[in-house]
Amino acid sequence: MTRFLVKRLIGLFFILLGVTFITFILGYFAPGDPIKESMGDHFNPVLWQQLRHSYGFDLPWYQQYLAFLVRLSHFDLGTSFHPQQRAVWDILKDGVPISVELSLWGTIVMLMMGIPLGIITALKANTWIDTLSMGASLILYALPSFILAVFVQVLVLWIDKSGVGWPVSGWGTPWSYDWSNIQYKIVPILTYGLAGYAYYARLTRTTMLDVLRQDYVRTARAKGLHENIVIYRHALRNAVIPLITAIGLLLGLLVTGSFFIENIFSIPGIANITVAAVSQRNYPVIQATTIMVAIGVVVGNLFSDVLYGIVDPRIKSE
Amino acid sequence: MGQVYKKKELLSLASIFCVLAILLSACGGASTSNGKSSNLAPASKQVLREPMVGGDFDSLDPALTASGLGDPYNLIFTGLVQADDHGIIHDQLAASHQISADGLTYTFKLRPGLKFSDGSKLDANDVAYSINRTIDPVTKSQVSNYLSLIKDYDKASAGKIPTLIGDSIIVKDPLTLEIVLSKPAAYFLQALNYSTSFTVNKKLVTEYGAKWVDHMQEGAGAGPFKVKSYNHNTGLVLVPNPNYYDSKPKLQEIDEIITGDRDSTFKSFKAGQFDVSPVPPADDPASENLPGYLESPALANRYMSLNYLVKPLDNIKVRQALDLALNKDLIANSIIGKTVTPSNHLIPNGIPGYNPNLTGPDGVKGTTGDQAKAKQLFQEGIKEEGYSSASQLPSITLSFSQSYKAGADTMAAVANEWKQILGFNVKLNGMQNTDLITQEFNTTGKNGPLQIWYGGWSADYLDPQDWTTLFFDKGASHNGVNYGQNKSAAAAAQQAVQVELEKADTTQDQAARLKLYQDAEQKLVNDVPFITMYQSSFVELINPKLQGYKLSSTGSMASSDWANVYFAQ
Numbered sequence: 001m002t003r004f005l006v007k008r009l010i011g012l013f014f015i016l017l018g019v020t021f022i023t024f025i026l027g028y029f030a031p032g033d034p035i036k037e038s039m040g041d042h043f044n045p046v047l048w049q050q051l052r053h054s055y056g057f058d059l060p061w062y063q064q065y066l067a068f069l070v071r072l073s074h075f076d077l078g079t080s081f082h083p084q085q086r087a088v089w090d091i092l093k094d095g096v097p098i099s100v101e102l103s104l105w106g107t108i109v110m111l112m113m114g115i116p117l118g119i120i121t122a123l124k125a126n127t128w129i130d131t132l133s134m135g136a137s138l139i140l141y142a143l144p145s146f147i148l149a150v151f152v153q154v155l156v157l158w159i160d161k162s163g164v165g166w167p168v169s170g171w172g173t174p175w176s177y178d179w180s181n182i183q184y185k186i187v188p189i190l191t192y193g194l195a196g197y198a199y200y201a202r203l204t205r206t207t208m209l210d211v212l213r214q215d216y217v218r219t220a221r222a223k224g225l226h227e228n229i230v231i232y233r234h235a236l237r238n239a240v241i242p243l244i245t246a247i248g249l250l251l252g253l254l255v256t257g258s259f260f261i262e263n264i265f266s267i268p269g270i271a272n273i274t275v276a277a278v279s280q281r282n283y284p285v286i287q288a289t290t291i292m293v294a295i296g297v298v299v300g301n302l303f304s305d306v307l308y309g310i311v312d313p314r315i316k317s318e
Numbered sequence: 319m320g321q322v323y324k325k326k327e328l329l330s331l332a333s334i335f336c337v338l339a340i341l342l343s344a345c346g347g348a349s350t351s352n353g354k355s356s357n358l359a360p361a362s363k364q365v366l367r368e369p370m371v372g373g374d375f376d377s378l379d380p381a382l383t384a385s386g387l388g389d390p391y392n393l394i395f396t397g398l399v400q401a402d403d404h405g406i407i408h409d410q411l412a413a414s415h416q417i418s419a420d421g422l423t424y425t426f427k428l429r430p431g432l433k434f435s436d437g438s439k440l441d442a443n444d445v446a447y448s449i450n451r452t453i454d455p456v457t458k459s460q461v462s463n464y465l466s467l468i469k470d471y472d473k474a475s476a477g478k479i480p481t482l483i484g485d486s487i488i489v490k491d492p493l494t495l496e497i498v499l500s501k502p503a504a505y506f507l508q509a510l511n512y513s514t515s516f517t518v519n520k521k522l523v524t525e526y527g528a529k530w531v532d533h534m535q536e537g538a539g540a541g542p543f544k545v546k547s548y549n550h551n552t553g554l555v556l557v558p559n560p561n562y563y564d565s566k567p568k569l570q571e572i573d574e575i576i577t578g579d580r581d582s583t584f585k586s587f588k589a590g591q592f593d594v595s596p597v598p599p600a601d602d603p604a605s606e607n608l609p610g611y612l613e614s615p616a617l618a619n620r621y622m623s624l625n626y627l628v629k630p631l632d633n634i635k636v637r638q639a640l641d642l643a644l645n646k647d648l649i650a651n652s653i654i655g656k657t658v659t660p661s662n663h664l665i666p667n668g669i670p671g672y673n674p675n676l677t678g679p680d681g682v683k684g685t686t687g688d689q690a691k692a693k694q695l696f697q698e699g700i701k702e703e704g705y706s707s708a709s710q711l712p713s714i715t716l717s718f719s720q721s722y723k724a725g726a727d728t729m730a731a732v733a734n735e736w737k738q739i740l741g742f743n744v745k746l747n748g749m750q751n752t753d754l755i756t757q758e759f760n761t762t763g764k765n766g767p768l769q770i771w772y773g774g775w776s777a778d779y780l781d782p783q784d785w786t787t788l789f790f791d792k793g794a795s796h797n798g799v800n801y802g803q804n805k806s807a808a809a810a811a812q813q814a815v816q817v818e819l820e821k822a823d824t825t826q827d828q829a830a831r832l833k834l835y836q837d838a839e840q841k842l843v844n845d846v847p848f849i850t851m852y853q854s855s856f857v858e859l860i861n862p863k864l865q866g867y868k869l870s871s872t873g874s875m876a877s878s879d880w881a882n883v884y885f886a887q
Contacts, residue, residue, distance in 0.1 A: 035460065036752045038376075041774055042384070043755045044463050045795065050476055054458050083550070084377040085458065085528045094551050153585060165590040169582045170575070171551070266578025266586070268373065268551040276373065 005302075012298045019294040020287065024068060027283040028061045034081040034281045068287075078284035082277070088288045095270035096292070097174045102188060102261065102269060103254040107247075109193025111200055115243070118204020119236065125209060134202070141198035145191070149264040152191045169266035188265045192258060203246060207239040214238075240311060248304025251296055359863065359885040364570040366864070366883070367592045369577040374550045378531040379518075380539075381452040381459045386513025387777065388874020390554055390574055395516035395539035398426050398445060398495070399507050400877050403870040405670045405780035407507045410877070411445065411517065411540070411563075421502030421824055422469075428493045433561040434519045435544035436537025441492035445517050449497075450474075450482050452514045464512045464778060469500045502824040504831055505781040512779055542567050542880055552576060568884035584859075593861035599655045602857055609862040612869040615659060615667040617777035618854040619785075620725065622716070622732070623758075624847060626804035627765035630711060634808050635699030637846035638679040642692035643739040646685040649731045650852045654724050658852040660685035664785050664839050666853045668871025671782040671832035673839060679846050689739050696740045708741035716744040718772040719751035728851060729772050744770065758798040768798065772851075777872070782835040787819040790842060799847045808845055815841050861885075 035051045036043060052058050056067065071078060077088035117137070121130045140148070153168045160166045172184035211217060212235055220230045262272040270289060277285035358364070368389075377383050380391050392400065400410040409415060412426040432440040453462050455477045462475055469486035473479045483489070486498040499506060509515075519537050522530045530538075534545035542564065543556035554574040558567050575591075577583045580598045587595030597605045605611055624631045624640070631637060646660035662678040662685060665671055680695070682688045696708070705711055718729045726748055736742040749757075754771060761768045778784045788794055790801040792813070797803075802812040815838050822834035842848075856873050866882035868875050875883075 031750055031753060033752075036756070038384070039460050040384070040751070041755065041776065042461075042778065043752075043759070045759050046472075047460065047463050047475070050455060051458060051460060054455055079528070082376055083374050084379070084382045084460075086377075086550070087529075090550070094549075098551065153582070157585060157589060160589060167586065167591055168589050169577055169586040169591065174551075263578060264582060266576075266582045268576060272373075272578075 004305075008298070008302050008305075012295070015294055015298055016291060019290055020069065020072065021065070023283075023287045023290045024065050025061070027281075027286065028064065030281070033057060034283060037281045038081050038084070077288040080277075080285050081282045082280045088284045091273060091285060092270065092288060092292070095268060095273045098171055098267060099258060099262065099269035099271050100254050101174055102171075102185075102192060102267060103250075103258050105185070105189045106192025106196070106258065106261070107250055107254070109189060110196045111247070113193060113197040114200025115204050117197070117201040119208055119231070121201065122205045122208035122212060123231070125205075130205075134205070137198035137201045140194060141202070143195070144260070145195035146260040146264055148195050149188075149191050149261055152187060152194075153264065156187055171265075171267045171269070188261050188267060191265075192261050195261070200243065200246070203243060204239065207242050208235060211235045211239045237311060241308065244304050244307045244311065248300040248307070249297065251300030251303060254296060357887045358568060359887045361570050363885050363887075364568060366569050366572045366594070366885075368572065368574050368594050369583045369586070369592045369596075370553050370574045371577055371580055371583050371596060373578075374576055375554070378534060378548065378554070380513035380516040381448070381457050381518070382461070383513055384461055386461065386464075386516075387511075387779070387872045389880075390543075390556065390572075391513040391516060392541065392874070392877040393543040393556055393572065393880065394534065394541045394545060395513065395518065396541050396877070397510060397513075397516045398428075399510050401508070401511045401780050403868055403876045403879060405508075405668070405871075407511060408878075411440070415507075417826060421504070421826065422499050424497045424499070424506065425490075426495045426497070428495065429563055430493060432540060432563055434537045434540050435559040435561055436519070437561055438519070438521065438537060440517060440540050442489045442495040443492065444520060445495055445515075446483050446487045446489050447520050448517045449515050450487055451518070451523065453482060459514065461512070461514055464509050464514045467499045467501070467503050467506050467509060469498045471500070503783075504822075504824060504826050504828075505779065505783040508779040508781040508784075542877060543572060546571070550576075564878065565881040567881050569880070587859060593864055594867070595859055597657075597857040597859055599657045602655065602657055605857075605859055608859060610860040610864070611857075612860060612867075613855055613857045614869040614873075615871050616854040616856050616873060617666055617668050617780070617871050618774060619661065619663070619666050619850055620658075620728070620772070620774045620852055620854070621848040621850040622770055622772050623768070623799045624849070625761060625765060625769050625798070626800045626806055626847070627763075628714070628769045630700055630703040630705065631714070631769070632804060632806035633699040633703050634806070634845060635695040635702065637699075638844075639692040639696035639699060639740060640736065640742070641679045641846050641849045642682055642688045642695065644687050644732060644735055644849070644851075645689075646687065646851055648686070649728060649735070653727045653731060654852070657857055658854055661850050661853045662843055663850055663853065664789075664842055664848060665782045665835065666777075666785065666871075669777065669780055669782055669785060670828075671835045671839075673836045676836075676840055676843060679844055692739060696742065708743075711742065714742075714744050714769050715747045716770045716772070717747040717749055717754060717757070717768055719754050720748035721751050725772055725774075732851075759795065761798040761800075762795070763800065763803070780872070782832065782839070783819075783823050786835055786838060786842070787823050790816065790847060791819055792816050801842075801845075801847045811841070812845065815845075863887075 035048055039048060056064060080086045080088055080091055117133055121133050124130050156166055156168050167184050170184055172181035217230060217235055220234050258269065259271040259275055262269040273285065274289040376385065380386055380395050383391060396410050398410060398412045399407050401407055411428055411432060413429045414427045416425045428442055434440050449465060451457055452459050453465055453471060453474045455475055465471060468482060470479060470482055474482045479485065488496040490496055517540060519539065522533055522536055522538060526533050532548065534548055538545055540562065542559060542562045544559040546555040546557045548554045553576040556572040557570065577586060580596050584595050584598055584601055586592055624637055626632050650658050650660045663676055665673065677683055680691065682691065700708065700711060716729055716733060718725050720726060729746060733744050733746055736744060754773065757767045758771065789796045791797065792802055802809065802816045818834055818838045822831050822838065825831040825834060856869055858869050860867055863885050865884055865886050868879055
């Protein structure tokens with residue numbers, strides 16, 4: 001196990017090096033630059049040259065990349081261009097907890113809705129319950145999350161015509177759960193869950209149906225085991241393996257997977273900040289979040305691999 | 319006797335009530351925008367919730383921000399001078415100022431007893447430090463060029479000399495500051511109104527470096543409000559500054575709350591989360607009859623630039639025809655809607671010197687154009703240039719920024735009108751905004767890369783120089799159209815306009831100066847270096863209980879007006 005983890009961590013280092021190189025080189029050769037973007041219509045060529053020099057943008061690419069790596073090795077992610085001169089670490093420190101909070105609760109809602117619904121529909125396959133719930137899931141799955149989010153927002157405004165003042169934007173204080181904070185958070189979290197649960201419901205249903213047709217399930221039933229034991233101990237445990245892969249990959253997206261929800265509900269999370277950074281050519285922020293997502297995906301995969309071993313000991317021995 | 323006593327008692331009671339009533343009205347009464355008296359809501363209700371649309375501030379540092387003409391900068395900080403809502407300059411930290419006869423030296427006498435919001439004293443040394451700090455390349459300001467009139471700015475901003483203090487920013491004594499310019503410029507005080515010259519507390523900058531904006535609650539400035547808290551995710555909370563030199567505000571708190579785009583902000587306003595919100599164009603028709611609806615022209619124009627070094631754009635009749643062929647009302651209203659104002663002006667409404675009587679090219683009034691006259695002028699113009707028909711004209715490219723969708727749609731409509739009315743074909747060329755701006759600078763003195771291009775400008779400061787000399791003077795960095803320095807028949811007349819503009823820039827008599835700009839503007843509009851399409855506007859809905867709130871052309875209020883804003887009961 002230790003060898004496996006060490007191997008993966010070495011792999012992570014090279015993946016990160018590759019990711020930093022690709023994001024840096026793309027940023028370097030992309031047309032325009034963050035200073036010019038920031039100056040907009042009031043661009044001044046003399047001042048621009050002076051600022052390029054101050055930021056070291058007039059150096060050759062390899063010198064800039066080396067300087068970037070040296071800073072990175074000291075955990076210095078540089079400073080942002082919008083907001084100006086704010087440490088990227090500070091931006092991450094503010095934005096990541098919000099995005100993680102939204103995605104985590106959203107994912108919990110997603111799984112709490114998706115997995116039980118998948119199990120129920122698999123057990124009631126081809127009945128009206130199955131048809132109705134899978135039909136509803138399909139519609140929600142087909143709806144882009146930004147449409148769903150706007151719809152929910154309009155719905156809240158319509159319900160709140162009496163003027164209780166239920167907020168339709170903002171996030172309140174991260175990881176705080178008094179009533180005023182819950183008011184901010186509950187609608188985006190439920191929207192997040194609603195937009196994504198259908199995938200897990202369908203995945204669970206398909207894998208459960210597969211497993212329920214296996215010989216060992218028939219054997220379990222034949223030897224007279226209680227149906228709950230058959231389903232939850234024998235069938236679900238095997239059906240959950242593809243789910244673990246999907247959930248593992250979700251970890252990588254915890255940080256940036258909620259862009260539309262953050263954007264529409266004006267939540268100052270890192271997904272929103274990253275997309276704004278792309279349009280502003282705010283490369284230090286783009287590089288930092290890309291590295292973070294890369295770490296998230298690799299760690300998520302690692303997490304899945306470790307979980308496989310726990311759920312199915314045969315995999316560990318392999 | 320008893321009767322008399324009772325009468326006296328009643329009279330004295332009545333007089334006590336009268337005195338009380340006068341005292342109460344003096345303490346709490348205020349005048350609403352419609353002039354009727356109205357009661358102040360209790361102090362706990364005097365909290366204004368404003369949205370900060372689009373996310374965090376680009377920077378709260380007044381030396382860095384590209385939004386330094388309004389709040390929150392003019393709430394937290396003060397400068398030597400300030401503009402009122404008509405753009406007229408008044409002294410602020412300065413008690414008075416004097417300009418030398420040659421127009422090069424400005425001497426400011428500061429008010430005595432000035433203090434930062436933490437109670438520490440503010441004098442000429444702090445003002446000098448703040449202006450010099452903006453220019454210092456270490457600060458990395460993208461807007462330091464607002465101070466480029468100061469002598470040796472170029473050397474200091476390039477790091478060739480360590481400081482301007484003692485050179486062109488001279489502290490004569492703690493209450494006297496002298497600023498020396500590199501050339502006479504009557505608009506210098508307007509440039510000083512921008513936040514780059516606002517006074518910051520050196521103690522905070524020295525202690526916290528670039529992170530000082532996260533410590534502003536420790537006494538950042540000397541404005542009418544001080545920072546109570548600043549969070550990059552939630553926004554800024556301001557409370558009255560007890561050490562402010564002028565009238566204290568009635569508002570007890572201003573929350574500048576960070577929010578998303580205009581649409582989601584407007585929804586939040588409807589849900590009661592804000593007291594003020596910009597109105598998205600789609601919601602404008604449904605909002606204009608609601609109480610609290612405010613609109614104001616914004617100091618931003620959209621226009622096409624015509625390069626004088628490109629044939630046949632060097633012919634005045636062709637240029638006038640291109641302008642008059644366009645029904646700007648139709649194009650602007652069908653693409654953008656009522657929230658912009660079709661215009662022929664170079665100097666927008668809201669800038670001192672705006673000329674309401676300006677006519678379009680060839681004396682045409684209004685903004686619907688004159689298509690018959692356009693056809694006639696175009697035919698005459700191309701014949702003068704040696705072409706028998708529009709089909710013989712060389713290929714002309716109309717460039718625009720792809721990132722602005724309404725702009726791209728507007729250019730498609732313009733190209734269509736030119737084709738339909740004049741038979742004039744242009745090649746549409748959408749490009750990155752930054753590339754368009756770079757190419758504009760590269761076009762100076764050349765017949766390309768840009769030929770006709772669509773751009774925009776918003777005010778640096780509230781002065782006509784920023785809309786005329788900056789674009790059309792000889793050697794001006796923004797003169798991409800090559801006005802004056804070309805081989806067209808109008809070149810000599812254009813050079814005379816350039817001289818007129820230079821004279822206006824240095825004339826200290828404000829009335830005479832504005833007249834010069836108006837005269838030059840009319841000549842420029844007749845010559846059509848730009849085809850102005852429209853002036854933008856601000857449209858807001860405010861909580862009807864909010865009194866004294868003004869929407870001015872800067873999109874914000876003058877610092878002195880904030881004292882009159884309050885919530886009525």
